[in-house]
Amino acid sequence: MDVTILLVEDSPTDAAILSAALDDVGCQWPIQIAQTGDDALALLGQIDCRSHVHPQLILLDLNLPGKTGHEVLREIKRNEVWQAIPTIVLSSSATPNDIYKSYQLHANAYITKPTNFSDYQLMAQKIYDFWLKTAQLPART
Template sequence: MALQNHRPMSKSGTSQPESAQILLVEDNPGDVRLTKEAFKQGRIENDLYVVSDGVEALDFLSQRGDYEDAPRPDLILLDLNLPGKDGEEVLEELKDDPTLRSIPVIVLTSSRAEEDVVKSYELHANAYLTKPVDPDEFIETVRAFEKFWFSVVRLPPEVDN
């Protein structure tokens, strides 16, 4: 599922030709809807792909099964509380794979537990965001994340192995 927004501007003021490829790993339909809404309101053109469990996420990233034509995401938004393989297991497998480990992973979860924060960073998450309960605050959090990761941060190129 793709969301089309405005093209990001380069330093020279011209539009960049490619949109950001984002993989959202989230099983809560309400949070998926709010995330889509936040990106729709944002300024960065993006293609948002959604999978609802850890096994699907790894299939998408490895281009297996139904996902053989899936693009390599520029960034992954990962919930920890997933059915089947949970977010920590996905993060661990992702960061153990030399072809995938350079993709930034942002944990976006409802967990405020300190042990989840510590464990996520130990597994090399690039950031840990706690989902606000209020829908407007949730949208603002995603928009702030979007602005930072796609306007300020320089993302790594794809690694060929």
């Protein structure tokens, strides 16, 4: 699995907007999109435990068909191979309960989705600058 960013997003429009915003800010890292929680877990399940090749970052929506984002987050953070992958919840929900539960399940950050493209670009720039250029992420081989 040669993916740097795993975007778990059921809305093709939101996925396209975020991908375009990341591209606009200079992010050339490959993005794999999973439209359901089950698809995301299946993609992560392809990780070879011996090679430790994995996404560098997971961007996770909460409102997904099938398994919810919280259920996916729980499985990611319980899995010995996946738990070190920084996982950012990216949701339209700003409810305190969703935010609290996400951090309780060990999300690395919680970001409420912007409502316009310029705000998406600003958010994408911040994600790119911090998570992909500044932070030390788990080594890939």
